Amino acid sequence: MAIEETETQVILSHPSDSSTNVTILKYGATVFSWKLYGQEQLWLSTAAKLDGSKPVRGGIPLVFPVFGKNESDPLLSKLPQHGLARNSTWEFLGQVKSNPPTVQFGLNPKLSNPEMTKLWSEDFNLILTVELGSDYLKTEIEVENLSSSKELKFNWLFHTYLKIPDIEDTMISNLVGMKLYDQLLKESFVDKHPCVTFHGEKDVIYQNVEADRVIQVVNQGKPVHTVKRVNLPDSVVWNPWIEKSGGMGDFEPKTGYKEMVCVEPGHVHDFVVLSPGEKWTAAQILSKDELKYQAIQ
Numbered sequence: 001m002a003i004e005e006t007e008t009q010v011i012l013s014h015p016s017d018s019s020t021n022v023t024i025l026k027y028g029a030t031v032f033s034w035k036l037y038g039q040e041q042l043w044l045s046t047a048a049k050l051d052g053s054k055p056v057r058g059g060i061p062l063v064f065p066v067f068g069k070n071e072s073d074p075l076l077s078k079l080p081q082h083g084l085a086r087n088s089t090w091e092f093l094g095q096v097k098s099n100p101p102t103v104q105f106g107l108n109p110k111l112s113n114p115e116m117t118k119l120w121s122e123d124f125n126l127i128l129t130v131e132l133g134s135d136y137l138k139t140e141i142e143v144e145n146l147s148s149s150k151e152l153k154f155n156w157l158f159h160t161y162l163k164i165p166d167i168e169d170t171m172i173s174n175l176v177g178m179k180l181y182d183q184l185l186k187e188s189f190v191d192k193h194p195c196v197t198f199h200g201e202k203d204v205i206y207q208n209v210e211a212d213r214v215i216q217v218v219n220q221g222k223p224v225h226t227v228k229r230v231n232l233p234d235s236v237v238w239n240p241w242i243e244k245s246g247g248m249g250d251f252e253p254k255t256g257y258k259e260m261v262c263v264e265p266g267h268v269h270d271f272v273v274l275s276p277g278e279k280w281t282a283a284q285i286l287s288k289d290e291l292k293y294q295a296i297q
């Protein structure tokens with residue numbers, strides 16, 4: 001069967017090859033496994049909680065309505081780091097297409113974690129659409145402002161943990177020439193390196209990355225992941241390295257930082273602001289494409 005629902009999760013298998021499949025936890029509507037021809041593409045901590053007791057460490061947690069910990073916005077600063085979507089149980093809305101298998105999940109203030117809506121009481125509706133192609137995974141979000149009088153202001157981000165063979169042999173292409181904010185140095189600058197490499201903890205936000213720029217994760221010269229973005233101008237690149245992952249109770253094994261990199265397409269440099277009744281959509285498409293180096297414009 002192409003779509004299987006259990007009490008806590010939904011599994012889609014591709015009709016042309018059931019070893020291509022995706023598993024989504026209703027908690028957080030978190031994709032926590034995506035296998036392409038039997039090979040896992042996403043990193044998941046062996047200590048990740050899949051019982052709804054905390055956000056999943058791995059897969060594709062959803063970040064809404066705030067990225068990181070906001071210190072200044074009068075409404076959003078009350079919320080914990082990365083907001084309420086990743087720690088609320090979403091409603092499974094069902095199947096919208098059988099080929100490619102496509103399903104939807106919904107979240108609104110009534111379904112959201114009440115501890116969070118106490119802190120941020122805006123009126124919104126989220127619909128996540130997960131589409132399993134034979135050679136790609138598309139996650140699309142629609143955010144609607146349900147208020148008839150107030151603007152809705154938010155960040156969105158797909159916090160994608162990609163599985164890689166070895167971080168020290170990995171680089172990320174096509175971000176050269178982009179402005180970034182380094183969250184560790186607390187500085188903004190233009191990245192002049194020909195590609196992103198990893199020698200320690202990295203936590204940077206590339207801002208206003210041109211829409212047609214294809215971000216690729218390359219291991220020993222071979223493209224292992226391609227990340228395409230629709231309406232998501234920013235991209236976080238994160239690896240916690242030894243010390244930071246050592247301090248995270250749900251990050252296991254402790255050598256796991258070698259086998260993951262987060263490439264996180266989002267709208268986080270500034271907020272999306274929706275007028276009453278307005279909708280906004282954006283998407284991430286993961287695949288394994290041929291290597292494509294793009295020149296600086």
Ligand SMILES: O=P(O)(O)OC[C@H]1O[C@H](O)[C@H](O)[C@@H](O)[C@@H]1O
Nearest residue numbers: 081082183203204236238262264
């Ligand atoms: O530990 P979490 O709340 O899941 O956050 C994990 C990471 O998310 C993003 O990548 C941020 O840029 C990092 O600063 C943060 O450490």
